[in-house]
Structures are given as structure tokens and as C-alpha cells.
Amino acid sequence: MFATGYIFIDYLANAISLAQGQAARDLPKFYRRLDLSADVRDTLFTSTNEDGSITNSFRIILIKPLTAMNESGYAVQKVLQHFGVNDTKKLIVAADDLNTLPGTLMIQSGGDLSAMKGHKGLENIVSVIGTEFIRFRLGIGRPISKTTEISQWVLTPFEKGNREMDLFGHLLHLTTQALYDYSIHKDLKRIKKKFAHNQKLPNKLTEMNSLVFPVDTHGF
Numbered sequence: 654m655f656a657t658g659y660i661f662i663d664y665l666a667n668a669i670s671l672a673q674g675q676a677a678r679d680l681p682k683f684y685r686r687l688d689l690s691a692d693v694r695d696t697l698f699t700s701t702n703e704d705g706s707i708t709n710s711f712r713i714i715l716i717k718p719l720t721a722m723n724e725s726g727y728a729v730q731k732v733l734q735h736f737g738v739n740d741t742k743k744l745i746v747a748a749d750d751l752n753t754l755p756g757t758l759m760i761q762s763g764g765d766l767s768a769m770k771g772h773k774g775l776e777n778i779v780s781v782i783g784t785e786f787i788r789f790r791l792g793i794g795r796p797i798s799k800t801t802e803i804s805q806w807v808l809t810p811f812e813k814g815n816r817e818m819d820l821f822g823h824l825l826h827l828t829t830q831a832l833y834d835y836s837i838h839k840d841l842k843r844i845k846k847k848f849a850h851n852q853k854l855p856n857k858l859t860e861m862n863s864l865v866f867p868v869d870t871h872g873f
Contacts, residue, residue, distance in 0.1 A: 654759070655786070657747075657749035657791055657793060657807075657808065658717070658748055658749065658774075659717050659749050659784065659814055660821075660825070660864050660866070661683075661747045661791060662680070662717050662747070663823055663865075663866040663867075663868050664825045664829070664830075664866045665715065665829055665832070666681035666683070666694055666696075666715055666868055667680075667681055667866045667867075667868070668829050668864070669681070669698055669713065670697065672683055672698075673698070673699065673833045676810055679693060680867050680868055680869040681696075681867055681868045681869065682694065682695060682868070682869045682871060683715070683869070683870045683871070684850045684862075684870075684871050684872050685719070685870055685871065685872035686872070687719070687872075688731075689716075689728065689731045689732050690718060690719050690720050690727060690728040690731055691716040691717060691718050691722075691728045691731070691732055692716065692717040692719065692870055693714065693715070693716050693732065694714070694715040694716075694868075695712070695713075695736075696712070696714075696715070696747055697710065697712055697713070697715050698711055698712075698713050698779050698836070700833075700837065701867055702835070708837075709836065709837060711836065713747050713813075714732065714736055714778040716728070716729070716732050722773050722774040722777075723773035723774065723776075723777050725777055725778060726774075726777040726778040726779070726780060726781030726782060727777075727781060729744070729746075729778050729781065729782065730781050730782055733782070740840070741782050741783060741785045741805050742762070742786060742787070744782075744787065745786070745787045745788075745789060745832070746775065746776055746778060746786060746787070746788050746789070747789045747791060747819055747828065748772060748774055748788065748789070748790050748791065749772075749790075749793045749807060750784070750790035750791060750792055750793065751771075751793060751795050751803065751806075751807070752790075752795075753790050753791070753792030753793075753804040754792045754794055754835065755792050755794040755795070755820045755821070755824075755825050756792060756820035756821070756824050756854050756858075757792040757824065757827075757849075757852050757854070758789065758790065758791065758792065758824060758827055758828055758831065758849050759789075759790040759792070759849050760786070760787070760788070760789055760790070760831070760841065760844060760845045760848070760849045761787070761788045761790065762785075762786070762787045763784055763786075764784060765784065766779055766784065769817070771803075772822075773823075775788065781865055787841065789828055789831070789832075791821075791824055791828060792824065793807070793821075800869060811864055814843075816858060818857040818862075818863075819860055819861050820854070820858065820861065820862070821864060822858070822859055822861035822864065823854065823855065823858050823859065826847075826859075827848055828835060831844045831847070831848040831849070832849065834847065
């Protein structure tokens with residue numbers, strides 16, 4: 654659906670800021686880096702125990718490519734090179750997936766892209782940096798109507814009808830939980846089993862009235 658990856662990155666940026674104790678009115682800051690062809694947020698995430706002691710601290714670089722989707726690999730490559738990230742296995746790409754049911758998550762690393770054949774963004778990233786990166790496949794399913802073109806479907810905004818917004822809101826929360834678990838345990842098999850293999854949705858979904866999660870972008 655429309656800007657699925659961007660919606661998730663904005664949601665994640667807000668979730669990280671709130672978890673770090675920032676006030677809701679202090680919007681996460683992204684910087685428009687035309688030299689990197691991306692909006693970039695470079696931040697430090699620190700997790701703590703109940704007593705306040707630090708359990709983990711690491712750097713997170715969130716990016717939203719400014720290129721056309723079928724050229725997004727070049728933006729990814731520029732960002733990796735700029736920040737000195739030589740190991741592509743540290744890269745996590747979140748992308749919409751027609752072959753995964755709405756509201757559910759699939760996780761892959763390495764291998765081929767047969768399950769996501771036709772996704773121009775991922776295909777371009779693979780053509781530029783290879784397949785050795787983690788992929789979070791955010792399920793949007795396929796259009797119900799056979800007359801709806803796939804190219805039209807993936808650019809259509811989420812709607813309230815058919816619980817589209819509520820299902821994606823659940824998926825945003827689920828994916829963020831999976832990333833948090835991975836940041837602690839560094840175990841891809843664990844998060845696949847815990848968050849991706851269970852396709853059962855909760856009986857009651859949180860009602861989403863909007864999928865806009867404000868951020869502050871500098872450098873227009």
C-alpha cells in the first residue's frame with residue numbers, strides 16, 4: 654500500500670523517541686541528505702532494566718530513500734558507505750509484501766528473492782549490494798477485486814474499510830516488537846518463530862484513525 658515502508662519508519666522513529674523518554678511534542682528529527690539520496694535519522698537507542706541500569710546501547714540509522722523505488726538500492730549503498738557499514742548483514746529493509754497476509758509479518762535473510770519477485774525496490778537493492786541483508790516483509794495481501802492492477806494497489810492509501818488501517822497498525826506494533834527483541838538477543842530464528850511464524854491475528858484490533866506519525870524533517 655501507499656508508502657508502506659515510510660509509514661513504518663516514521664512509526665519506528667516515534668516509538669524509539671518515546672521509549673527513550675522524549676516528550677511526544679518533540680518530534681523525531683530526520684535530515685534531508687541529498688548527497689545520500691535519503692532522509693536520515695542517526696540516533697542512539699539505550700535499553701534499561703527496571704532499576705534504570707543500562708542493558709544495551711547501540712546506534713540506529715533510519716533512512717527513507719528519496720529515489721524512485723526501482724533505484725532505492727543506490728540510496729542504500731550511499732548510506733552504508735557514508736556511515737562505514739561494510740557488513741550488509743547489519744542492514745534491515747522493511748518493505749510491503751503482496752504474498753504475505755495483511756497484518757502479518759515474514760522475516761528473511763540472505764538467499765534468493767523468489768518470494769518477493771517483482772518487488773522493484775528490493776530487486777534494485779539486491780542488484781546493488783547483493784542478498785545478504787535482513788528483510789522484514791510487511792503483509793498487505795493482494796487486492797480483492799481482480800480488476801485492480803497490482804501497480805494501482807500498492808500505491809493506494811490504506812482505508813478504514815475491511816480493517817485495512819487497523820491491520821496495518823497491528824503490523825507496525827508487531828514489527829517494532831520483533832526489532833526490539835532482535836536488538837536484545839541478536840537471534841533471527843527466535844524472532845521468526847515468535848513474530849513471523851504465527852499468522853493468527855488478535856481477536857480485537859486496536860482501532861487506527863490515522864497512519865500518519867509526524868516527524869520533523871530538516872534540510873528541504
